[in-house]
Amino acid sequence: MLTILFDGIAYGMLLFVLACGLSVTLGLMNFVNLAHGAFAMLGGYATALLMNRCGVPFLATLPIAFAAPAILGVALERTLYRRLYGASPLDQVLFTIGLVFMAMPIANYFLGDQPQQVHLPLFLQGRVEWGGVGIGIYRLFIILVCGAIAAALQMFLIGTRFGAQLRAAVDDARVASGLGIDVDRLFTITFAIGCGLAGLGGALAADVVGGIDPTFPVKFMVSFLIVVTVGGSNGVLGALLGALLLGVLDVAGKYYVPSIGAFIIYAVMVAALLIRPQGLFARSGGR
């Protein structure tokens, strides 16, 4: 049972890294970015290709899996996303679905529709028994890395000037810009970090989900959205708790009641939206 809890936490941590960028986009600019998964796919592909074609070691590919989507994110944000900030949610949805529709054939065209596998280095393979609980070493690695990222993000948000500006802008962008905060620049940087984290998440997730393939953006779009809706769209903590809840429920649900499978997490999402439309773990009293 503890093993399942452990796997669930590892999966939840992964979802957190994948989705936290989306939660900021949604919270800061009220922007529905359904194409978030495409950035995660890019990160996953970066790692898989560098390892399989160039022989770069796994750990060395991770910074690139972060950087590539972050750079693409800045480029797209500057040129395209920017034009749609004031637009209706319908236009934003259409635009980002369009991007997803473009990203999938591009990946298919260059890399084919077979999943690209990420082969873990030896020291991350295998399991250890620890007090009767079987622990996958890679799962442990994921929890450590993602936990460190979550902690770093939280410190960054709480402790730095940039973080304070970001929190102010999420609470009320208009007042924040009235106080002289450059919300545009803030958003570009945050968007880039979010895309980068998605890419890193994609790279880390490749082994867990059985390789990266061109349908990745659509397959995981729903999971991201659930994390954001359950966690609420402000703050690292909400997204983290949402992701953990989802990860544990998903893994436990598939193990204990396989007959209803993914039904549980969808039901949780709809229920969460009905009870607290602003997110289960959101601070009350916000917008």
Place this chain on the structure above:
Amino acid sequence: MSGEAARISAHLTRRARWGAGEIAFWIGLVALIFVAPSRALLINEILIAGLFALSLDLILGYAGIISLGHAAFFGVGAYGAAILASHGINDPIVGLVIASLIAGLVGLASAPLVLRGSDLTRLMVTLGICLMLGELANKNSWATGGADGLSLELTPIFHLFPIGFTGQRNAALYSLAVLFLLFALARRIVQSPFGLSLRGLRENRLRAGALGISAPRRLIAIYALAAVYAGAAGALVAQTTQIVSLDVFDFHRSADALLMLIIGGTGFLYGGIIGAALFIAIKDGLSTATPEYWEFWIGLLLVALVLAGRERIGARIAGLLPRRARGSAA
């Protein structure tokens, strides 16, 4: 009756008349099926997609309810028709009516959930409901056949005209008849005072409320009606292809309907049908040219449409039409 009320009522009556262009449109559709029987399969697909897009237009274009999971009702209709057929109700028309009503009930039940909260919440609730239903269909394979799907055995319509692979022209005519009847009903509804009040709600909920129009009941009614329409489209797909599988609940299906509606224009009943025709023609053309990558061009079109401002394009096209056509199109 005061002068103002008489003026409005005269305006409504005038708008309710079928224009010559509209009559020609429908006669043209019938003629098309007879002229090009070899393309009946494609025409049938367009008609059904048009009905599905019309259904989405009822909630999106007329009531301003945004949905990413409209395929939920499409799927319920399709599985409804298939399950009825596998339990001995083999008459297509009876199956279609019952399946659409079931979809309508699901719509009625889910409407209060969907109508809460903001647009963002709505997007995710609709998507979530669609996924839940898809997962239900996947896991309850005793009823739905699970991943294998279900095939349908149907009696001919009126015991005379077989539909399906042996009667593709009949199938297209059947879909056209259903589309026309439901279209005429939708046309009547959107031009009724009820339809006008919906548009008032879409434009400004607060002001409409101040005029004494209560939102929730009207929105629930139109949502359930749209679910009936989507269910009918799903039932038609199941009956004319004689097979249903889990892809009726696909996210793609909801997204495609949205796209058709955007291409054809929202808040305009012919928009869904025209959009479906254009979308499927584009898709058909592209997928023969580049079978694996046609989605890219669809995505590009979508991005371009949004960036160019779809409202502005729509207004410019409407500006080209003669005044009278604009009045009846609105």
